[in-house]
Amino acid sequence: MRIQNTLKNKITFRGKGLHSGSMGNLTLQPAPEDTGIVFVLKDGRQKQFIPYIPDNIIDTRNNITVSNGKALVRTVEHLVAALYGMRVDNCLIETEMNEIPIMDGSALEFIEGIQETGVVEQDKEREELRIVNPVWVTSEDKFIVALPYNGLKLSYTISFPNSPIGTQTFNLDFSTESFLNKIAGARTFGFIEDLDYYRKNGLVLGGDFDNVHVFSRKENRSLNSPRYDDEPVRHKVLDLVGGIAMLNFDIKAFIISYKGGHTLDTLFAQRVMSTISGVQKVGNVYSYGSDTNYYYMLADILDLEKYPS
Numbered sequence: 001m002r003i004q005n006t007l008k009n010k011i012t013f014r015g016k017g018l019h020s021g022s023m024g025n026l027t028l029q030p031a032p033e034d035t036g037i038v039f040v041l042k043d044g045r046q047k048q049f050i051p052y053i054p055d056n057i058i059d060t061r062n063n064i065t066v067s068n069g070k071a072l073v074r075t076v077e078h079l080v081a082a083l084y085g086m087r088v089d090n091c092l093i094e095t096e097m098n099e100i101p102i103m104d105g106s107a108l109e110f111i112e113g114i115q116e117t118g119v120v121e122q123d124k125e126r127e128e129l130r131i132v133n134p135v136w137v138t139s140e141d142k143f144i145v146a147l148p149y150n151g152l153k154l155s156y157t158i159s160f161p162n163s164p165i166g167t168q169t170f171n172l173d174f175s176t177e178s179f180l181n182k183i184a185g186a187r188t189f190g191f192i193e194d195l196d197y198y199r200k201n202g203l204v205l206g207g208d209f210d211n212v213h214v215f216s217r218k219e220n221r222s223l224n225s226p227r228y229d230d231e232p233v234r235h236k237v238l239d240l241v242g243g244i245a246m247l248n249f250d251i252k253a254f255i256i257s258y259k260g261g262h263t264l265d266t267l268f269a270q271r272v273m274s275t276i277s278g279v280q281k282v283g284n285v286y287s288y289g290s291d292t293n294y295y296y297m298l299a300d301i302l303d304l305e306k307y308p309s
Contacts (some may be wrong), residue, residue, distance in 0.1 A: 002250070004126045006030045006090040008118040013109065015101025018075055018188070018212075019062065021205030024097035026079075028113070031090040033124040036248045037080055040094045041071045052080055054246050054270040060262035062203055064242065074099050077242035077262065078188075082110035084245035085179035088119055089126055105187030105211035106227075107238055111180065129272070131253035137267045142259040144268045149254035156237045156257045163191070163217050168233035179241070185227050186234035189213040192223060240265055247272060 011028045031038070037052040048071035050056055058072065059065035065074035073093075079100050083091055085107065093100075103109040136145035152174040159167045172178055190204070192214050198204040204212075213231055214223040228234055240257055243265025257264065 001125050001128060002087075004033050004089045004122045004124050005087050005119045006032075006035075006122060007088060007114065008120045011113040011117050013101060013103070013113060015103050015109075016206040017097060017099030018102035018105075018206050019203045020097070020099045022097055022099070024095065024099075024101065026101055027094040029092040029094060030120075031092045033090060033122045035090040035092070037083060037090075037245065038092050039066060039073045039076070040092050041073055041098065042094060042096050043071070052076065052246050053248065054266060054273045057246070057266045057270075060266050062198075062262075064262050064266065072098055075102065076100050077239050078103070078105075078107045079110050079242075080245040081238050081242035082107040082114065082184070084241055085176060085184060086111060086114045086119060087176060088114060089248075090122070102188070102206060102211045105213065106235070107184045111184055127249050129247060129249035129251045129253075131251070135253075135268075135272060137264055137271050139264060139267075142261075142264055144255065144257045144260050144264050146251075146253040146255045146268070146272075149252060152251055153254045154237055154240060154257075155255070156233055156240060157259065158233045158236055159259055160232075164215050164220050164222060165189075165232050168230045170230060170233040170237055172237055174241075183234045183238045183241070186231050186238055187211065187213045187227065188235055189215065189232045192216050193218060236260070243269055 007028060007030045010030065013026045014023065016023045039050040039052065041048040041050065048068055050066050050068045050071065050073060052066055056066045056068060057064060058067045059074065063075040064077045065072055066076055073095060079093065131146045131148055134145060134147055136143060154172045154174055155169070157167065157169040158165070172182060190207070190212055193216065195204065209224045213226060215221070216223055239262065240255070240260065243262065244251060246266070246269045
């Protein structure tokens with residue numbers, strides 16, 4: 001069990017939104033114990049407070065969008081992943097625009113700001129969630145399953161057939177060090193052939209070769225330099241960390257995502273939180289899981305013939 005953390009001082013970033021293309025400022029402020037991650041949208045003299053929790057997620061099609069019913073902020077996933085990876089548990093995220101800047105397309109610039117200002121321990125323990133029986137969500141051939149594990153381990157598989165990405169799998173024993181060294185710098189990615197469609201629908205207006213890892217199906221190659229040979233799947237792990245962050249716990253589990261994404265990440269968090277009041281709690285440790293037979297779940301959900309070893 002560890003102590004909750006917040007920032008030592010405020011941090012300000014400036015950048016453009018991936019989808020809106022608009023420039024704006026973003027300020028991260030220290031926050032008291034048990035605040036969690038809260039977005040503060042400033043509109044003139046008024047402020048809208050939007051906690052980053054599963055019930056406040058309203059859109060997961062091309063990003064994670066949070067709302068309190070009166071205001072919204074979208075493309076939050078890289079920033080909250082950076083906070084979770086750096087163990088910043090309590091933070092107010094102040095913004096005047098309804099989209100978090102994309103920066104370089106990864107979590108790296110947010111992390112550099114956090115490292116520069118520093119993190120400080122607070123006075124209360126961080127709550128912990130332990131998966132003691134399997135928990136899962138599925139959609140068509142996609143799934144996320146969480147199994148018991150003494151720590152946090154993430155395994156992710158993506159599949160983009162008939163493209164230069166193909167099938168990729170990445171495994172991560174999660175720690176701040178492994179987060180920094182293995183996934184924090186992985187950028188969002190897309191295909192150049194899809195750009196016209198997105199822009200006609202008001203999306204990716206701020207995307208460029210400096211903040212997106214761009215591929216071409218037609219040319220069967222990457223159009224800009226990769227940071228890792230398997231950068232796309234590493235970026236999906238980064239997004240998964242951003243999804244886990246909405247639980248507001250240190251989670252102990254082996255989480256396997258097969259062709260997941262923002263929607264399944266959110267459904268998984270909602271599944272866990274929908275029954276959290278009924279789980280066993282000892283001190284600051286929650287133990288969660290379904291009563292379904294473990295081996296039945298493996299046969300039904302984790303089809304080993306389609307899941308790469």
